[in-house]
């Protein structure tokens with residue numbers, strides 16, 4: 001298969017794409033892949049680091065208010081469609097996949113206009129702007145929450161789940177926590193604010209240190225690369241012995257099976273990982289995302305007693321520490337929440353999507 005994938009900006013759009021590429025390559029080892037992103041998004045580092053051929057186009061998102069910048073956005077969109085068409089003519093993909101973010105808007109739109117089979121994946125319960133736009137042009141749409149069907153032409157929609165879930169499902173503890181100076185034998189709480197980190201979660205975590213410093217469990221606190229220096233300065237040299245602070249974990253799936261509880265945002269790809277492994281979680285949805293979709297994501301787990309939710313407006317060090325401690329002091333509760341999380345997961349998304357791509361290619365050759 002010749003597979004062109006585009007998606008970017010944040011990890012939540014990139015890791016599902018990489019998981020899908022991984023699955024397609026496992027099934028068809030001769031598959032040729034090209035990934036198209038921007039030089040500004042996280043994909044500019046994550047994709048080349050994964051050894052996947054990578055090309056960039058320049059694009060930017062629309063401002064919600066009427067502004068001169070929007071004229072520049074339209075100009076860049078039309079220019080990026082031309083660049084995308086050039087890449088498509090050179091690479092000659094059998095199928096083009098978009099996993100969200102502005103960049104895939106231009107690439108998937110260009111492919112559809114050229115008559116190449118197209119598929120988009122929506123990770124969230126409420127669709128993003130790019131996927132809503134693209135839904136009018138693509139052949140098929142994979143969703144990860146049944147509610148998302150309302151955002152799209154129903155006849156194109158297939159429930160697939162998130163391919164990242166399949167990648168992490170069944171992974172076993174590997175002892176990797178040792179590399180971060182943690183003790184694999186101890187229970188570990190992982191705190192992180194999505195792929196870019198979250199200022200409020202970081203600040204509340206630093207405030208919670210004084211309440212958590214003498215606990216029997218340990219904490220891996222991941223700040224997000226851009227926040228790391230500031231947080232390190234805020235903490236100073238007085239880091240409690242049971243807490244390790246890191247900017248970013250490049251290979252998150254390898255450490256997740258050793259984690260007892262996750263504290264984080266409610267990004268859809270993080271939730272796919274949490275449910276694939278059956279982990280209890282404490283979720284602080286970002287209030288800054290389109291249509292408050294992270295609260296919807298979080299509620300899907302809270303409603304089945306798989307997660308606790310703290311609204312960002314209610315978050316401080318004391319609330320965070322108390323919520324963590326309540327969960328970490330109750331093995332039965334951890335177990336029950338973990339089991340409920342696992343029941344909520346779908347772990348064959350990559351296989352389902354691979355099958356759809358194969359069908360699209362077969363139909364195109366008829």
Ligand SMILES: CC(=O)N[C@H]1[C@@H](OP(=O)(O)OP(=O)(O)OC[C@H]2O[C@@H](n3ccc(=O)[nH]c3=O)[C@H](O)[C@@H]2O)O[C@H](CO)[C@@H](O)[C@@H]1O
Pocket residue numbers: 010011012013015100123124164192193194195196222247248249250251252253265266267268269270271273286289293294
């Ligand atoms: C602010 C924003 O727009 N967030 C959106 C973004 O979140 P974001 O990019 O934060 O995505 P998610 O929380 O869904 O996923 C984060 C991904 O990054 C990985 N990771 C994270 C930290 C780290 O140190 N190492 C690492 O590998 C996680 O394992 C996970 O695979 O995309 C999601 C999926 O469309 C959306 O639901 C979110 O609302």
